[in-house]
Amino acid sequence: MDTLSKRQFAEIAAIARERWGLDLTDKKQALVQNRLAKMLARSQTYESIEHYLDHLRTSGTEEDMLVFFDILSTNTTSFFREKEHFDHLAEHFYPTLESAPRGKRVRIWSAACSNGSEPYTIGIHARECLPDLNNLDFKILATDLSNKALDAARNAVYPEKALDHLPRQIRATYFEPRVMTRGDKSESFYQVHPSVRSLVSVHQLNLMDPWPMKGPFDVIFLRNVMIYFDKQTREQLVQRMRGLLRAGGLLIIGSAETLSGLDVGLRMVRPAIYVK
Ligand SMILES: C[S@@+](CC[C@H](N)C(=O)[O-])C[C@H]1O[C@@H](n2cnc3c(N)ncnc32)[C@H](O)[C@@H]1O
Structure with missing residues (x-):
C-alpha cells in the first residue's frame, strides 16, 4: 500500500x-x-x-x-455513557415534569447520535424517571451525518456485549432478544423495545449545514463530537445551539470537553452541563 x-x-x-x-x-x-x-x-x-x-x-x-x-470519522459510543449526565437530569430536570400539564411539549436533541445508543439511553432513562411519560408530548430528535451510524440507529439492534454493563432490569424491560444467523453461526442481538423506539426519530444532519429545526429544545446533547472541531467551529456551533434552546434549557457536552474560552452565553451548572 x-x-x-x-x-x-x-x-x-x-x-x-x-x-x-x-x-x-x-x-x-x-x-x-x-x-x-x-x-x-x-x-x-x-x-x-x-x-x-x-x-x-x-x-x-x-x-x-x-x-x-x-x-x-469516529463513531465510538455506548449506552448510558457518562452516566453522571443522566443522574443530573434525574435530579434536576425530570422532577420539573412530574406535575406538568397533560400534553406538555418536551423536546430533546441528540445532535451526534452515532449508532443510537445515546438517544435510546435518553428514552430509556426518561421512561424510568417519568412513569407518566405518555401523558407528555415527549420527543427525542436523533441526528448524525454518518450513513453507517444512521442505519444502526434506525435498526436499533445491538450485540449482547453492548448491553453487558446495563442492569438486568433495564435489559429485560427495554430490549428484546433477536437471534441472527450468519453462515452456520447464530449470534445474540437485542433490539430496543418499541416503547422507547417510538420516542426517537432519526434524521441525517450535517452540523455544519443550516438546520431545518426551529426548536425550542429543552435539552441538547452535543457529546464527544466537538473534540473533532476547531475553536471557531465549536464556538459557532454552540452559539447556534443556544439559539434553539428554550430559556433554562440545558446543553450537555462530553465529559472530556469544555466550553471555557468560548463566547457562547451559557452558564455551567456542573462540568459538561450548561444552562441557557
Ligand atoms: C464519537 S461519536 C459521539 C456519539 C455520542 N454523542 C456519544 O457521546 O456517545 C461522534 C459522532 O459525531 C458525528 N459527526 C462528526 N462530525 C459531524 C458533522 N459535521 N455533522 C454531524 N455529525 C457529525 C460522527 O458521525 C459520530 O457519529
Missing part, C-alpha cells in the same frame, strides 16, 4: 474541514493513512490513494463523500 503524502493529507484535511468541520491536524495523518489502507484492501475499485482521491475530485457523488466521511 502506498503511503499518504503530505500533499494528499493536506487535500483530505481541507475537504474534511470545509464539508464537515473536522479539524484533521498533522497528528491524524497516521490514522487517516490506516483507515484508507483498510478501505483499499477491501476495494475492488481503487488501486491507490491517488486513484481514490482522483475519483472524489473528478466524479465523487454526495454518497461517495459520505463514504469518505465514514472513513475519516
